[in-house]
Amino acid sequence: MADDRPVGGFGLYVHWPFCQAKCPYCDFNSHVAREIDQTAWARAYLSEIDRVAAELPGRILSTIYFGGGTPSLMPPDTVAAIIERARQHWPASNDMEVTIEANPGSVEAGRLAGYRDGGVNRVSMGIQALNDTDLRRLGRIHTVAEAHRALDIARNTFARVSFDLIYARQDQTLRQWRNELTQALSMAVDHLSLYQLTIEAGTAFGARHEAGKLRGLPGEDLAADMFDATQEICEASGFAAYEVSNHAASGAESRHNLIYWRCGDYVGIGPGAHGRITVGGRRLATESPLAPGRWLHHVGRGSGETVRTELTGREQAEEHVMMGLRIREGLDMARFAALNGAPFGSDRVGRLAELGMIEVADGRLAATRRGRTVLNAVIRDLLAD
């Protein structure tokens, strides 16, 4: 049975694919470009919004997210124009959340104010580490001092501010991380994203790792200890995790990201952007070309969307599990059963519950804290054929 009622909200994701420098750990779709034809890019985004809006009339837009790459390199005018165009097409919810990702190096007071004036009301800053040595090892082009400055500007410009840290870094000890995290919490406004360093194939770190030259990464036990410590420390400061890597003061969760995890509808525009939209009762997955030039070219010829696949009920059900178990609230078991055509096997659920990995209450299934630390294994078990 198809799930034709859009659940979980409706959001717009805008991908800006450029950065000043490529970080060695990063496998996001980001590129360093010598020259950017800003007018052409602005026009392309607007044209994409027009195209998608025609297909999804009347939806109530609750979030916009400018992600990257480094969207804080976008001219404020472009950001403002995109927000305005989206508002023209879709009725916005009263408290629409509009987030932009910002790199500390590219933030000046004027710029952030410019975004605010254009309609942005939340910023997420990539601080990554609170000591200069580690920032350098991560290939970041900003210093801790710059990060502090940028964060202060952000705090003075927006009510809602988040920042990102990467932990489980090379040679990082548990004690060092605890201290760093405590410091981070003292700086935090209402939201924190705390990611364990992941070595991705195809990145500079990936290649170095493959060659056995990336030393000092934590083993599974230390990584687990760091994750556990993170949960404890944040919880004690009122920043409990509402998702595997995301922490917020109550009510300050990223509503845009919640759309992903609740399997709501979102439009994705920009190079490599993904979308999930429900059209005429069919749930569609959309994709765009990764290369910035190719994307522009496709947009110029009418559409930046080059892949569109209808998801089967089973696929939607799988996504529902993979995304839904990441958040503390878990997933709706009835929705899963409807999508999947059958409920979870009770023996599987029972066994995982017995192991303390999941909890079932009020028709919802959620991973416990323990379960979230081994979530891939839990998901594998739940979804095994």
Place this chain on the structure above:
Amino acid sequence: MTDLAHIRNFAIVAHIDHGKSTLADRLIQSTGTVQDRDMKEQLLDAMDIERERGITIKANTVRIDYKADDGETYVLNLIDTPGHVDFAYEVSRSMRAVEGSLLVVDSTQGVEAQTLANVYQAIDADHEIVPVLNKIDLPASDCDRVAEQIEDVIGIDASGAIRVSAKTGQGIHETLEAIVHRLPAPRGKRDAPLRAMLVDSWYDAYLGVIVLVRIMDGVLRKGERIVMMQNRSVHHVDRIGVFRPAMQAIDELGPGEIGFLTASIKQVRDTRVGDTITHERKGCEKPLPGFKPAQPVVFCGLFPVDASEFEDLRDSIEKLALNDASFSFEMETSAALGFGFRCGFLGLLHLEVIRDRIEREYDIDLITTAPSVVYHVFMRDGSMRELHNPADMPDLTHVDHLEEPRIKATILVPDDYLGDVLKLCQDRRGIQLDLTYAGSRAMVVYDLPLNEVVFDFYDRLKSVSKGYASFDYQLTGYREDSLVKMQILVNDEPVDALSVMVHRDRAETRGRAMVEKLKDLIPRHMFKIPIQAAIGGKVIARETLSALRKDVTAKCYGGDATRKRKLLDKQKAGKKKMRQFGKVDIPQEAFISALKMDN
């Protein structure tokens, strides 16, 4: 047909990799049997697996014409043989079909274990032997030393040894002349009743079973009716011919000649290697002596990873067995692995070759269980049973005692590594029978239990000797010993496919090694898993695989749920390569790897 005086039949024998197939290449090429443009290296190694591993598995026959310096043209039938000990029976039966041997010795290496084993077979078969010192193009070549070694260790005259480079072609002419002048011509009577030796047979998709024969007496012609003397089955010969090395049809084969026949025979099993073929009418009275069929000595279970592929597995095994009489199989059911086959092989390389072919040619993923030898179980009631599978071990209260197969192993090794080799043999319950020296090389002879050797002895020997030791063995018989069945319990449940027979004194060491290995091989689960080795309910070794502590994707890639789904699919595919035992997933390679010992 060729008169006897102008025929020479010979085998090329040597230790592994000493250059038999390459020498055959040069002989074929220099006589113009194959055009230069059709030549490739080790031309006769036609099977994929032979080409990939660079070894010969199947003996191959070629007929070449050679115009000698004396102006006469000779017919030479050469048989290129495999060097590996698992295929030693191919060598022995080849030798029965010819009168002489070229004993190839790599002049950079010297005499090795299979050099010895093969030369003794050649002597047993009354062969004239021409030593050939190969690889003289290499700087490390030392012909004088190797010639001396041949005389010292083997005791044959090496003064006439021919110095050859099978790579460059140097010495090939001398080799051909030596074949003509130093090897004897075959004997046989053209007007006597037909007596042909069935040397080999194999299945060809187009022609059915092809039978390789050596005519001893009489003449075989197309269209005749023949009898296989062992089972008296009668066949109509529809084709005869020779290999050059492609098949070439001819009208008749006379005494001394080697060639093939086809006779609408459907299965290789309908032909017995060593059998005597004669005419249905006016046949010969007495068959040739015949030879012992090759017996499988190593058994293991083959199970499909994906249980639904059982029928495909049956199909592939039956097809492979069509062509390989030394490979045996019967259906097996395992509580842990479901339906599969218990298969018998000549040795571990043979096992690997068959397994590789099933996986590649038939695209079936396999679980291979612990290789085992054949034990003799003597029951209290005086009867004896053969035990091919530890899982079938009868209840101990009915068992009186067990016997296991023993071998005589010959190892050649440079002095420097002798100590480590002796220790290895000692660790494997060996009894030293002999130790002699030839220069700085030692030759040790050990009496060893086959079960200590089949699995990883050869790998260990290579590693303790840095590749310098060579090894050959023969089965000698059965002997009683204190043998027990060791079970492995994973998460408190016995996994029958991991049961092994061990000597009681070695049980604890083996058990500890196995549970430690399994601890590394089994991925961590969400709960901790005890892994135990036990003998008759008594635990002798135990390890605990701790629970998985962290396995979660930190980052959320914007809305890229597709990426997560792909990851899940990959993990699911990984899970398919495992078998579930109770709540535990065991990877397919664990069944073999668990047995590998590091010392």
